[in-house]
Amino acid sequence: MTQGSLLRQILRYENRHDPYPLYAELRKTPVLNEDDAYVVSTYREVLTLLHDPRVSSDTRNMTRSAGIDLQDQQDPQDQQEGEATLPPSFIRLDPPEHDRLRRLTNTSFGPPHEPHRVHEMRGELGAIVSDLIGGIDGTGRIDLVGQFSYPFPVTVICRLLGVPREDESRFHGWADTLAASLDPMPGEDPTERNRAFQQARTELGMYLAGLIEERRRNPQKDMLSELATLNGPDGSMSTMELLSTAALLLVAGHETTVNLITNGMLTLLRNPQVLERLRADPDLSVPLVEELLRFEPPVQLVPNRTTLADIEIAGATIPKGASLWLVVAAANRDPLRFEDPDRFDPDREDVRHLGFGSGVHSCFGAPLARLEAQIALSELARRLVNPRLLEDPPEYRSNAVLRGPRHLPIACDDIRP
Amino acid sequence: MRVVVDLNRCQGYAQCAFLAPDVFEMHGEEALLYKPRPDEAFREEVARAVAACPVQAILVDRLDEAVTAGEASDAR
Amino acid sequence: MPADGYLERLKRDGRIVVVGASLAGLRAAETLRTEGFAGTLTMVGDEPYEPYDRPPLSKGVLLGRTTPDHTALPRRTALEADWRLGTAATGLDMAAKRVRLADGEEVEYDRLLITTGVRARPWPHEGEAGLDGVFVLRTRDDATALHKRLVDGPRRVLVIGAGFTGSEIASACRERDIPVTVAERGAAPLVGALGGVVGAVAAELQREHGVDLRTGVMVTGLEGDSAGRVRAAHLSDGSSVEPDIVVVALGATRNTEWLAGSGLGAGPRGIACDAGCRAFDIRGIVTDDIFVAGDVARSPHPLFGYQFLSLEHWGNAVSQAETAAHNMLCASVDRRPHMWVPAFWSSQFGVNIKSVGVPSMGTELLISQGSLAERRFVGVYGYQDRVIGAVTFDQARWLPFYEHLIETTAPFPPSFPTVDRRPEGARSVPAEFPDPSVPTHGPTVTLSGYSPADRRMTFTPGRH
Numbered sequence: 001m002t003q004g005s006l007l008r009q010i011l012r013y014e015n016r017h018d019p020y021p022l023y024a025e026l027r028k029t030p031v032l033n034e035d036d037a038y039v040v041s042t043y044r045e046v047l048t049l050l051h052d053p054r055v056s057s058d059t060r061n062m063t064r065s066a067g068i069d070l071q072d073q074q075d076p077q078d079q080q081e082g083e084a085t086l087p088p089s090f091i092r093l094d095p096p097e098h099d100r101l102r103r104l105t106n107t108s109f110g111p112p113h114e115p116h117r118v119h120e121m122r123g124e125l126g127a128i129v130s131d132l133i134g135g136i137d138g139t140g141r142i143d144l145v146g147q148f149s150y151p152f153p154v155t156v157i158c159r160l161l162g163v164p165r166e167d168e169s170r171f172h173g174w175a176d177t178l179a180a181s182l183d184p185m186p187g188e189d190p191t192e193r194n195r196a197f198q199q200a201r202t203e204l205g206m207y208l209a210g211l212i213e214e215r216r217r218n219p220q221k222d223m224l225s226e227l228a229t230l231n232g233p234d235g236s237m238s239t240m241e242l243l244s245t246a247a248l249l250l251v252a253g254h255e256t257t258v259n260l261i262t263n264g265m266l267t268l269l270r271n272p273q274v275l276e277r278l279r280a281d282p283d284l285s286v287p288l289v290e291e292l293l294r295f296e297p298p299v300q301l302v303p304n305r306t307t308l309a310d311i312e313i314a315g316a317t318i319p320k321g322a323s324l325w326l327v328v329a330a331a332n333r334d335p336l337r338f339e340d341p342d343r344f345d346p347d348r349e350d351v352r353h354l355g356f357g358s359g360v361h362s363c364f365g366a367p368l369a370r371l372e373a374q375i376a377l378s379e380l381a382r383r384l385v386n387p388r389l390l391e392d393p394p395e396y397r398s399n400a401v402l403r404g405p406r407h408l409p410i411a412c413d414d415i416r417p
Numbered sequence: 418m419r420v421v422v423d424l425n426r427c428q429g430y431a432q433c434a435f436l437a438p439d440v441f442e443m444h445g446e447e448a449l450l451y452k453p454r455p456d457e458a459f460r461e462e463v464a465r466a467v468a469a470c471p472v473q474a475i476l477v478d479r480l481d482e483a484v485t486a487g488e489a490s491d492a493r
Numbered sequence: 494m495p496a497d498g499y500l501e502r503l504k505r506d507g508r509i510v511v512v513g514a515s516l517a518g519l520r521a522a523e524t525l526r527t528e529g530f531a532g533t534l535t536m537v538g539d540e541p542y543e544p545y546d547r548p549p550l551s552k553g554v555l556l557g558r559t560t561p562d563h564t565a566l567p568r569r570t571a572l573e574a575d576w577r578l579g580t581a582a583t584g585l586d587m588a589a590k591r592v593r594l595a596d597g598e599e600v601e602y603d604r605l606l607i608t609t610g611v612r613a614r615p616w617p618h619e620g621e622a623g624l625d626g627v628f629v630l631r632t633r634d635d636a637t638a639l640h641k642r643l644v645d646g647p648r649r650v651l652v653i654g655a656g657f658t659g660s661e662i663a664s665a666c667r668e669r670d671i672p673v674t675v676a677e678r679g680a681a682p683l684v685g686a687l688g689g690v691v692g693a694v695a696a697e698l699q700r701e702h703g704v705d706l707r708t709g710v711m712v713t714g715l716e717g718d719s720a721g722r723v724r725a726a727h728l729s730d731g732s733s734v735e736p737d738i739v740v741v742a743l744g745a746t747r748n749t750e751w752l753a754g755s756g757l758g759a760g761p762r763g764i765a766c767d768a769g770c771r772a773f774d775i776r777g778i779v780t781d782d783i784f785v786a787g788d789v790a791r792s793p794h795p796l797f798g799y800q801f802l803s804l805e806h807w808g809n810a811v812s813q814a815e816t817a818a819h820n821m822l823c824a825s826v827d828r829r830p831h832m833w834v835p836a837f838w839s840s841q842f843g844v845n846i847k848s849v850g851v852p853s854m855g856t857e858l859l860i861s862q863g864s865l866a867e868r869r870f871v872g873v874y875g876y877q878d879r880v881i882g883a884v885t886f887d888q889a890r891w892l893p894f895y896e897h898l899i900e901t902t903a904p905f906p907p908s909f910p911t912v913d914r915r916p917e918g919a920r921s922v923p924a925e926f927p928d929p930s931v932p933t934h935g936p937t938v939t940l941s942g943y944s945p946a947d948r949r950m951t952f953t954p955g956r957h
Binding site (some may be wrong): 419420421423424426427428429442444445446447448449450451452454455476477478479 | 546549553558559563568569807808811836837840843887888889
């Protein structure tokens with residue numbers, strides 16, 4: 001293994017298929033100061049910091065940048081005048097702005113305003129899954145990512161937002177570029193990626209602006225229309241806020257659930273007795289997805305927080321303004337918190353994982369992602385006859401944060417109706 | 418089926434209200450109201466809510482109604 | 494110390510009696526069974542119902558989301574208990590280890606757990622309390638009766654006392670579009686539990702939702718019509734209100750009368766016990782066969798100077814019941830102390846109010862996150878330069894951080910910046926807890942002095 005800081009080893013692509021031994025190394029030092037970043041990896045400490053009001057998600061508060069660059073830490077205020085850069089979305093903001101935007105966004109997504117929206121998508125989710133599986137040729141090599149776990153959540157987020165599915169080829173590229181910006185690249189000159197990131201963001205913003213303009217004139221029953229015409233106790237979003245929010249939802253809807261589903265099928269194929277149980281009992285998908293979120297979380301670490309004050313934790317001091325990395329995937333395997341943490345066990349009684357984070361920034365789309373993964377995995381288990389992995393480990397995407405296979409080649413004997 | 422939520426633990430993530438809206442309801446931004454004895458028809462919904470609760474605050478009885486009813490009459 | 498083998502015999506075929514079949518009693522009984530108690534378990538309860546959950550009675554039940562008979566608590570395990578429901582305990586013979594029941598029967602025990610809780614404090618004038626339309630709200634029957642009358646569409650409801658229960662009742666009435674007047678002796682709602690600064694926010698909430706809130710007044714008398722129905726209430730400021738329903742929400746009284754003369758350290762402040770939930774007798778000597786848990790217990794807490802605390806909190810009942818049950822079955826070295834940090838919640842007027850620690854011990858308040866005016870905030874209470882409590886309005890996810898500050902006796906005022914610290918959070922202000930000589934109705938925590946055997950009524954900053 002190439003030496004270097006633990007952090008750099010974790011970020012190295014050749015370790016992407018199994019970072020967990022490195023996470024175990026990380027946990028030996030609950031707060032590790034490397035490459036000017038403070039990396040926290042134990043369950044109790046990660047959970048504590050996710051609820052600590054001295055920890056900011058607004059990277060403008062970061063005064064000691066990590067030696068490892070993240071593109072979207074660019075201060076929007078640094079942008080040249082007149083450049084049409086979107087303001088930070090709510091994952092990059094602190095209360096009260098974060099809370100206000102999240103509340104506004106939620107008015108068209110969840111309770112108390114839209115209590116049934118997600119629940120009532122079950123039938124539609126099932127139909128999309130059914131169509132996608134039905135379209136797979138079961139006689140040859142199947143790429144589960146390309147044929148199922150990517151198109152499924154993309155179709156869902158497009159319908160939810162009201163983004164035309166046929167524009168997928170356009171926004172796919174922008175979404176990829178934006179997701180890649182979350183991928184820390186040790187030692188690389190960030191200038192080019194920053195430029196690509198800003199360009200993708202601007203182009204996506206302009207694309208969405210056109211859609212929103214159209215929805216304002218002709219509102220539909222979709223989130224873009226509803227967010228564009230908001231008028232509640234919290235007022236409405238400015239156009240720029242709306243564009244940032246829509247871009248966030250579109251990218252998040254693209255780049256996370258795909259990994260949850262692919263990681264899920266990979267884990268099931270590595271645990272055939274669980275797969276067999278799921279085939280017989282689709283309800284097992286409910287606890288199974290929670291265990292999956294612990295065992296293989298689609299977002300491995302939160303690399304973008306900073307400290308507003310010196311914070312004493314686990315015998316260490318994280319100085320004010322530090323770059324703080326919370327490795328939720330390592331916390332989820334902390335043996336001080338979970339018994340036999342490296343075992344995938346859907347019967348686990350105690351599965352309070354950090355797969356969706358915790359605190360005010362906990363995943364906005366969590367209920368939808370849960371339903372998508374539950375329906376996808378139980379249907380794949382039911383319909384694929386004798387599925388098996390053709391490559392193990394499969395080829396991974398380069399991203400260390402949004403970690404998942406780029407392709408998952410599988411084969412099966414037949415596809416049940 | 419009987420349900421109780423430990424509202425000391427509850428932090429208003431609303432996963433239950435998303436996934437089992439017939440049983441759990443957000444009352445304002447953060448407060449939770451729920452039906453403590455939902456119809457059996459909602460058992461699957463409730464199971465989703467129990468599993469999804471990030472603070473594991475929802476307790477559902479594991480016993481058949483008949484067992485507890487035999488122990489103690491619920492009638493006057 | 495029990496002789497060798499005693500605990501094994503107790504677990505195998507001993508007799509445990511639990512007096513009080515509500516939340517604490519049920520959770521204790523479940524813990525006894527899951528920790529291996531196979532002997533005879535007797536559950537005594539004065540109400541005729543199996544254990545049910547009380548918080549929904551002032552919220553979901555009054556709002557019509559559920560009914561009082563649907564509040565029975567879920568069971569975690571089969572109890573195989575001998576249930577004596579609808580039968581109050583009337584006496585205790587400590588020497589003979591016997592509990593006397595209202596039906597004349599006696600039940601013998603090897604270990605006794607007392608979880609008799611509290612009851613609603615009734616309107617002090619008996620004749621007026623008996624008027625048709627005058628209610629309290631504590632039990633399933635109370636909720637059934639009150640809900641029935643709310644459904645009938647009353648002309649006006651008068652709530653006497655703006656503590657948590659009174660405020661929740663007023664909130665439910667407004668949500669049902671029923672005119673409601675709230676009369677509170679203190680300067681603001683919730684003032685006894687959270688102080689005047691936060692109480693002022695609660696007052697604004699009430700008024701904004703159309704509550705006719707009268708503070709700094711007492712109800713001096715209730716008046717009935719010829720048919721014995723309440724028709725007017727007279728207030729100390731000379732005004733009067735004409736409600737057809739009056740809900741008396743003046744806090745609670747501890748159910749300890751049945752222990753009078755038993756020799757146990759029980760009185761109006763509750764039953765004193767040690768950190769291991771063992772009851773004290775009146776001499777201040779700890780017993781080893783009688784345990785206490787829940788609202789009726791008062792126990793010393795290390796975070797609060799080892800003062801004896803009485804906590805009317807759901808979470809405390811659960812936690813203390815589990816600790817008591819565990820300790821009932823094990824040797825002294827294996828016992829655990831009950832160290833629960835007080836915590837409670839209330840939802841009213843669409844706002845989720847949560848608290849940790851003991852705000853009512855605080856003298857100073859600092860708004861460390863958010864803003865009072867927006868009604869989304871975290872308030873931190875300080876006492877003698879340390880953090881002693883915290884309250885959130887719709888900001889519950891931050892509360893674990895403040896709980897940690899309380900547990901670690903962090904300095905007050907907190908000097909650090911937070912993600913949402915505003916100019917109003919620059920310095921602390923007096924928390925404005927009322928003069929203790931002015932009674933209010935916002936209990937949930939009562940500090941009840943240092944002596945375990947103290948049965949007198951004494952000054953308590955938590956008040957009833």
